[in-house]
Amino acid sequence: xxxxxxxxxxxxxxxxxxxxxxxxxxxxxxxxxxxxxxxxxxxxxxxxxxxxxxxxxxxxxxxxxxxxxxxxxxxxxxxxxxxxxxxxxxxxxxxxxxxxxxxxxxxxxxxxxxxxxxxxxxxxxxxxxxxxxxxxxxxxxxxxxxxxxxxxxxxxxxxxxxxxxxxxxxxxxxxxxxxxxxxxxxxxxxxxxxxxxxxxxxxxxxxxxxxxxxxxxxxxxxxxxxxxxxxxxxxxxxxxxxxxxxxxxxxxxxxxxxxxxxxxxxxxxxxxxxxxxxxxxxxxxxxxxxxxxxxxxxxxxxxxxxxxxxxx
Numbered sequence: 001x002x003x004x005x006x007x008x009x010x011x012x013x014x015x016x017x018x019x020x021x022x023x024x025x026x027x028x029x030x031x032x033x034x035x036x037x038x039x040x041x042x043x044x045x046x047x048x049x050x051x052x053x054x055x056x057x058x059x060x061x062x063x064x065x066x067x068x069x070x071x072x073x074x075x076x077x078x079x080x081x082x083x084x085x086x087x088x089x090x091x092x093x094x095x096x097x098x099x100x101x102x103x104x105x106x107x108x109x110x111x112x113x114x115x116x117x118x119x120x121x122x123x124x125x126x127x128x129x130x131x132x133x134x135x136x137x138x139x140x141x142x143x144x145x146x147x148x149x150x151x152x153x154x155x156x157x158x159x160x161x162x163x164x165x166x167x168x169x170x171x172x173x174x175x176x177x178x179x180x181x182x183x184x185x186x187x188x189x190x191x192x193x194x195x196x197x198x199x200x201x202x203x204x205x206x207x208x209x210x211x212x213x214x215x216x217x218x219x220x221x222x223x224x225x226x227x228x229x230x231x232x233x234x235x236x237x238x239x240x241x242x243x244x245x246x247x248x249x250x251x252x253x254x255x256x257x258x259x260x261x262x263x264x265x266x267x268x269x270x271x272x273x274x275x276x277x278x279x280x281x282x283x284x285x286x287x288x289x290x291x292x293x294x295x296x297x298x299x300x301x302x303x304x305x306x307x308x309x310x311x312x
Contacts, residue, residue, distance in 0.1 A: 001148045001238045003186045007045070007058075008155035015057040015153055016085065018046050021160060026293060036285060037293040039168060040163060040269060044277065044301030048108065051299045052081030055153030055179060060089035062149055068084035069094055069139040069188055069231070073127035075176075075228040076105025076305065077276075077300050078144045080112055087113030094139065096130040098122050102228060102304050122223060124234040145177030145236035155183030161295060162191055169292035170196035172280035175208045175250065175297050176230045178239025184297070185246035198287075199250035200279040202258070205231045209250040211240040226255045226307070229276030229300055253282040259310070261285065265298070274300045 012020070023042040031038045043051035056078075063070075069092040072082050079095035086093040093114040097106060098121060109116050119129040127143070134141035144150055157180075161171065171188065173181040185197040201209045202225035210218040217240055223231035243250075261281035265271045280296030288295070303311070 001146065001151055001242050002184060003151050003155070003182060003242065004149050005187065005190055006218045007152045008159065008183065008187050011054070011058040011153050012112050012156040012159040014061060015054050015156060019053040019057060020156065022046070024161060024164060027269050030264055030281070033264065033268065035289045036284070037291070038281070039164070039293045039295045041157060041295055041297045042271065043157070043297065043299050044271065044273065048077065048084050048097040048112070049087065049301040050077040051154060051157060051180060052077045053084060054148070054156050055150035055183070056081030057086035058153035059147060059149040060085040060091060063089065063091060066307060069137065070142050071096070071134040071139040072142040072144070073097070073123060073130040074109070075231065076102050076109070076293070076302060077125045077147050077229055079109040079114060079116070082142060083109045083112035083114035093148065094133070096126045096133065098126045102302065105302050107300065108302070122233070123231055124223070127234070143236065144179050145239040151179040151183035153183065154180045154240055155187045157297060158184040158187035166293055167192060168195060169290050170198055171295040171297065172198045172200060172283050173297050174230055174279040175199040175201050175275050176232055176241060176276065177236055177294065178208065180297070180299060181247060182239055182242045185243070189246045196248045197246060199247050200249060200283045202227045202230050202279070203252045203254045205233065206252055207233050207235050208240070209252060212237045212243050212247065212250050215244055216240070227258060227275035227279060229274070229281065240302070252281050253279055257282040257285060262311055271298065272301055272303055272308060272311060273298050274303045276300050
């Protein structure tokens with residue numbers, strides 16, 4: 001991906017204000033329990049309850065030909081972002097989702113104006129169908145992890161984080177298709193290279209970790225995790241290549257650990273965070289202790305009904 005620092009800076013001032021300047025604070029109760037100062041970057045207090053609106057807004061603002069439909073695949077949050085920003089920019093948005101997708105996320109995509117079609121048993125099967133559909137009807141295939149504007153919009157999170165009074169020692173970033181970690185890492189490594197960028201993948205969906213580690217795309221037969229936003233089995237090669245240049249480490253967390261993290265966030269911060277969004281806290285729970293703050297990017301809060309019931 002050709003991620004531009006200048007475009008990240010421009011996006012930080014231009015994306016829809018509802019996604020900018022999200023809360024970031026050290027959570028005292030959580031810090032005491034985990035034995036390290038933990039700063040939360042809360043990306044769930046916006047109309048789509050995830051960070052995906054940042055990149056989608058930046059992309060939609062820069063589309064030249066609005067006559068072509070924009071077609072993407074999504075487990076839910078990306079599709080919501082594209083639907084929300086795209087329809088407001090006058091774009092026709094079609095989202096392909098797996099038959100197993102979260103019904104609440106599907107309803108939200110439709111509510112924000114997208115045409116939603118179900119295809120395949122998981123996200124990657126839906127993505128292959130989306131690419132085929134775009135080619136067949138002359139649409140623009142918007143792929144999360146390959147489109148630079150999506151990563152640049154996500155990079156605005158790092159712009160805000162580096163404005164904090166105290167500089168963190170590390171930023172823990174969930175890894176799905178890679179746009180979030182690539183955008184954040186691009187800005188951080190250019191302006192504060194001493195800060196560690198730590199990616200997190202689920203134990204049941206390790207393809208991005210395996211690919212990052214080996215320096216080439218490695219697929220898995222299945223992606224079996226409650227963290228639907230991180231359930232990737234066919235990594236995007238551009239994202240893997242970019243991660244190799246700026247990510248310090250990638251770790252795995254279990255579904256059980258993510259559930260624990262969700263409960264901690266609800267108990268100490270009053271936040272209902274989906275498993276993908278809680279992955280950073282799950283990783284911090286098992287990380288070495290530090291006196292400097294560590295950041296967890298809480299990237300989404302669209303919970304399935306059963307997980308919400310279990311949480312509270």
